[in-house]
Amino acid sequence: MTTDHTPTQSQNGSAPPPATKAELEAEISELRQSVGETVEALTYRLDVKSRAKEKVQAVPSYVPAGIAAALAVGLGLWLWRRHG
Template structure:
């Protein structure tokens, strides 16, 4: 026999006073409820498909929250950019209406136009000269 002196189930019931049937039924109902909760928890842990679906749903919610947060940040940045562009435009407008700036801008535009005309006109003149030279060479080669 063992040296352990723990009471067995029958000895434990003998040492306790007898309980009335209503109290026993209440204890049994409580134990059944606890057992049901335990079984449900074990079944949930064993259900891999449900766990995967829960994880997918959780990840989806996190992604949607991140997208919403990023959209809000982009809206804020766009609003800041609009304000900054407005300030820059106002500054440029103020500078361009300055009476000292207009003559300089007109002179610069004139120089650019003259350069464009000279380059394009020079090409046309060179093309005409080349075509005259080619015609002369052709005539000389035929005779």
């Protein structure tokens, strides 16, 4: 009784190795694309300065004006209570 000891998808959880040169080249191309996307994502995540600038630019222009108005009202109320 002979048994085939070549790994299959069900035995080791990965696809069997490609059989032809074209399959190898396709697999390498997919791997390069995947690694490139991963590097790009990591580069973006590590560039905190650019991400912070993007978030600041995404804030609507009325938000800083609203914050300034709220601070002015708060300061006015504080001064009024203090001197009143």
